[in-house]
Amino acid sequence: xxxxxxxxxxxxxxxxxxxxxxxxxxxxxxxxxxxxxxxxxxxxxxxxxxxxxxxxxxxxxxxxxxxxxxxxxxxxxxxxxxxxxxxxxxxxxxxxxxxxxxxxxxxxxxxxxxxx
Amino acid sequence: xxxxxxxxxxxxxxxxxxxxxxxxxxxxxxxxxxxxxxxxxxxxxxxxxxxxxxxxxxxxxxxxxxxxxxxxxxxxxxxxxxxxxxxxxxxxxxxxxxxxxxxxxxxxxxxxx
Numbered sequence: 001x002x003x004x005x006x007x008x009x010x011x012x013x014x015x016x017x018x019x020x021x022x023x024x025x026x027x028x029x030x031x032x033x034x035x036x037x038x039x040x041x042x043x044x045x046x047x048x049x050x051x052x053x054x055x056x057x058x059x060x061x062x063x064x065x066x067x068x069x070x071x072x073x074x075x076x077x078x079x080x081x082x083x084x085x086x087x088x089x090x091x092x093x094x095x096x097x098x099x100x101x102x103x104x105x106x107x108x109x110x111x112x113x114x115x116x
Numbered sequence: 117x118x119x120x121x122x123x124x125x126x127x128x129x130x131x132x133x134x135x136x137x138x139x140x141x142x143x144x145x146x147x148x149x150x151x152x153x154x155x156x157x158x159x160x161x162x163x164x165x166x167x168x169x170x171x172x173x174x175x176x177x178x179x180x181x182x183x184x185x186x187x188x189x190x191x192x193x194x195x196x197x198x199x200x201x202x203x204x205x206x207x208x209x210x211x212x213x214x215x216x217x218x219x220x221x222x223x224x225x226x227x228x229x
Contacts (some may be wrong), residue, residue: 007154013209032149035218037220041208042222043204043220043222043223043225044220044221044223045159045206045218047217047218049221050217063181091158091159093158094157102147102210103149103161103164103174104149104159104161104218105161106151106158106159106160107158108157108158109157109158
């Protein structure tokens with residue numbers, strides 16, 4: 001069974017600083033996908049970044065980058081130049097292999113608070 | 117603009133009553149999903165559907181039912197058999213069941229009173 005572990009229930013970061021949110025995963029599949037979502041207090045889930053298991057380069061999307069270490073089974077999210085609007089819950093998720101129902105398994109999340 | 121609409125945003129239910137949460141998408145996506153979120157926990161899969169008139173149980177399907185009569189609609193019924201229904205419910209859809217890219221609705225917060 002797939003499992004996602006986020007060990008940081010809460011994190012603080014000063015505005016304009018970088019922050020790393022940790023995510024480790026466990027799967028026996030060779031083909032999988034890793035996602036990060038942001039959930040503000042309003043509740044919607046906002047897609048941030050995606051990394052495929054066969055992608056050789058770490059994914060980047062603007063201020064977001066995914067530090068993918070396949071051998072260690074980690075997929076940490078790095079947010080550079082934090083902004084006050086980054087304060088939210090952040091979830092790491094993993095997708096089952098292609099050809100399956102594409103279900104996502106989520107971690108328990110990390111609450112990020114950006115301070116002045 | 118395409119997207120997923122969940123209604124209502126807030127819902128109150130008396131114990132012993134069934135209640136139906138609406139989820140509509142205009143993205144022409146084949147796959148749709150229902151997730152439940154409790155405080156301090158991630159999202160857990162209730163039911164999913166890859167095509168019309170077909171759906172499968174997720175990890176926590178007991179006490180819930182769904183239907184998929186139209187591609188655009190995937191309503192979730194929380195039955196009286198669900199012992200602890202107070203939670204935040206999120207609906208999602210995906211164009212390609214193998215791609216894993218999801219679009220989420222804004223959620224329904226259900227409270228049992």
